[in-house]
Every structure is written in C-alpha cells, then in structure tokens.
Amino acid sequence: MNFTYEQSQPRVQPKADPNYFLHDETLNLVKEERRLTGLVIENLQKIQDSKLYLKMGYSSLFEYAVKALGYSESCAYRRTSAVKMARVMPEIKQKLNSGELNLTNLSMAQGFFAKVNADLARQKEILEKIENCSKRETEKILVREFGTKALAPKREVVQTASGDEALLHVRLKHETLKKLDRLKSLRAHKNPRMSYADLIDDMCEYMLKKLDPMKGDAKSRTAIARPKLNKPGHPHASPRYISPQLKRRIWQRDQGRCTYRDPKTDRRCESHHLLQIDHVLPVCRGGQASEQNLRLLCHAHHRLRELES
Ligand SMILES: [Zn+2]
Structure with missing residues (x-):
C-alpha cells in the first residue's frame, strides 16, 4: 500500500485554549455595559427633568456628572450630549443599548449638527448612516455630509506648564490679532517689549478693575x-x-x-x-x-x- 505522508500522519487537533471562556464572558460584560450606559443616560435625563442636580448644589448637569458622579470631563460631555439628543430622538437610547450607536459617535455627530444647525430630519438621516460605524468611519461620513469646515471646531486648550505658568492655545481671527498688536503699540510706553502674555495680563487687570464687582478703586471703597x-x-x-x-x-x-x-x-x-x-x-x-x-x-x-x- 502506498501512503502519502499526509495520510500516514494522524491529525492532531490543537488543544483549545482554556481561556476561550474569557471571550464569551467579556462579550456578555460588554452587553451589560451598554445596557448600564443606557440606564445612566435615562437617569441623567430624569435628574435633569427634576432639577435634582440644582437642588444638590451643582449649576449644570455636566458639573454634576463630573463632581458628583466622578466622570472625566470628556466622559461627562459624551453622556450629557446623549441626554440632550435623546430628548428629541428617544429612539437613540435603544440604539445605544443594542450597540448600533455609541457615545463617541453620537457626541461627534452632535458637534457637527451644532456647527451646521442641522434640522431634526437631517440629524436622523445622518445617525442612520453612522450606525455600526467606527470612530474613523463616522468622521469620514460626517465630513462627506457636512464638509471639513464643520470638522475643525474652535478649540481652546489650556495646559498646565511648569511652576505658576499655563499654556493657552486659542484660534484667533486675523482681525483680533491686529487689535492685539495695536494694543501692544499703545501700551509700549509701559513695556516696550510687551509679549502677548504680558498684554493679556495687562488687559485682564484693566477689565477686572472695570467689571469685577469685588474690585474697585480707592474712591469707591471710601464710599x-x-x-x-x-x-x-x-x-x-x-x-x-x-x-x-x-x-x-x-x-x-x-x-x-x-x-x-x-x-x-x-x-x-x-x-x-x-x-x-x-x-x-x-x-x-x-x-x-x-x-x-x-x-x-x-x-x-x-x-x-x-x-x-
Ligand atoms: Zn449656583
């Protein structure tokens, strides 16, 4: 009898990794996580309706989510955005539950909707398009639908620098920059090498003196x-x-x-x-x-x- 090499070797089934059960367990946990997120959104909505967050001493639902519930600012923003959306489109709660939509994609879409003032019908149409999409796919769809202008939000970033300094990144209009330069020239007698940071400090002092009710000049204090x-x-x-x-x-x-x-x-x-x-x-x-x-x-x-x- 002629045996090929393959026939002569008994097939050895690879031993299943004993950790496979972890996948099923994790899958169930993810489903539970989505269900709980839906419940959190529903409760946040009730807390907003009853004004409980105000009664508890928080000035906004966002502040309540950060300080009372311990969410990071970005997590709180995603959840309060979902609450806002669920108010006009209650069906999104079900979609969050099933995983067709997630909080990241929703808040990304809401950023675009706010930029372009999308009406409710348009919002629903877009949300259907981003169902089951990754973050990157969602971004592509939103850019295709609304253009890149809506993609670039006016971001202002504050970072702690060393010591008592902070870094502030802001997007300015050219017109505003011209005004800052003009002010620098006008204040040059005070500081000929005035930086933008010096100028902002100078402006703050001036404006606070004018507007801050806690401050005031000597004349007013006498009064x-x-x-x-x-x-x-x-x-x-x-x-x-x-x-x-x-x-x-x-x-x-x-x-x-x-x-x-x-x-x-x-x-x-x-x-x-x-x-x-x-x-x-x-x-x-x-x-x-x-x-x-x-x-x-x-x-x-x-x-x-x-x-x-
Ligand atoms: Zn208050």
Whole structure:
C-alpha cells in the first residue's frame, strides 16, 4: 500500500485554549455595559427633568456628572450630549443599548449638527448612516455630509506648564490679532517689549478693575464706609435698588460665588458663572435691599429659586 505522508500522519487537533471562556464572558460584560450606559443616560435625563442636580448644589448637569458622579470631563460631555439628543430622538437610547450607536459617535455627530444647525430630519438621516460605524468611519461620513469646515471646531486648550505658568492655545481671527498688536503699540510706553502674555495680563487687570464687582478703586471703597443711598425719602429708596457700594459688599462677603446650599448635605454651589444678586425675602413679600437680605446666586440657582417661589 502506498501512503502519502499526509495520510500516514494522524491529525492532531490543537488543544483549545482554556481561556476561550474569557471571550464569551467579556462579550456578555460588554452587553451589560451598554445596557448600564443606557440606564445612566435615562437617569441623567430624569435628574435633569427634576432639577435634582440644582437642588444638590451643582449649576449644570455636566458639573454634576463630573463632581458628583466622578466622570472625566470628556466622559461627562459624551453622556450629557446623549441626554440632550435623546430628548428629541428617544429612539437613540435603544440604539445605544443594542450597540448600533455609541457615545463617541453620537457626541461627534452632535458637534457637527451644532456647527451646521442641522434640522431634526437631517440629524436622523445622518445617525442612520453612522450606525455600526467606527470612530474613523463616522468622521469620514460626517465630513462627506457636512464638509471639513464643520470638522475643525474652535478649540481652546489650556495646559498646565511648569511652576505658576499655563499654556493657552486659542484660534484667533486675523482681525483680533491686529487689535492685539495695536494694543501692544499703545501700551509700549509701559513695556516696550510687551509679549502677548504680558498684554493679556495687562488687559485682564484693566477689565477686572472695570467689571469685577469685588474690585474697585480707592474712591469707591471710601464710599462703602458712608452709605447714604436707599434711605427712606431718597430717590433711590426702592427695595429693588441696590447701590454700587452695597453690591460690592455683597460680592466681597460672598467671595464672588453662588451661595446656594443643598438643604440636605449643605454643599455650597460656589459657581462664579453669571452671578446675580437675589433678595432672600422677595421684594413682593416686603424684602429690602439690605446686606442681610441679599445674596449672590448663579443664574441656574436664581432660576430654580424663581421656579420654586
Ligand atoms: Zn449656583
């Protein structure tokens, strides 16, 4: 009998790697991960609807996601973007669950939608096109549909440098650069070798002196010591009128931050974004413009206050 070499050798089945079960286990975990992400999005939506994040002392859902839930800024951004999208397209929750869409692709698409003001029908059309696509494929589709202009977002990056310095990367219009150069020339008597960094510092000092209610020149500080406005009979005696001196005292006392506190945990908001002076006892109930009755609230907590009163 003639045997070929192949026939004469018994086939040896390679031994299955005992770690193969890890694949199935991981696959199940990924499915569970997607399901949990969908639940997180749903809960975030409920937290936004009930304004719980505001009541807990956070000025935005994003801040809540970062500080209370411990997400990184990019993770929080992707999740709050998905919440925003799910509000107008509830079907995306199901697609996130099944894996047809993922948070990265959604937030990338939302960046484009915002840039080009895409209407709802167009958004739905694009989301269908990026289903089951990788990040790179999604980017290609978005560029093909909207052009490269929408791809290049206006990025501003701040990096910590050594010591007390930071690196700031910003995209400027040529017109703005010309204005900066003009200012450098005008301030050359102060510093003939003024760098852009020196100029920005110079501009900050100037603007803060003008705009920051916590700052003020010596003349105004003298005025604090002798409040004379808002006395009965004075033309500005309205309880809504807050003199500049009183305003500054409130800003200084509250350290230029929102004073809202979570009634349960006593956590203070401390946001310094869009601060407003609020009457603790509203004017309509007899509240006065006095130091005891005034406080700083951020825009979000001022609105919450209005909604609840
Ligand atoms: Zn606040």
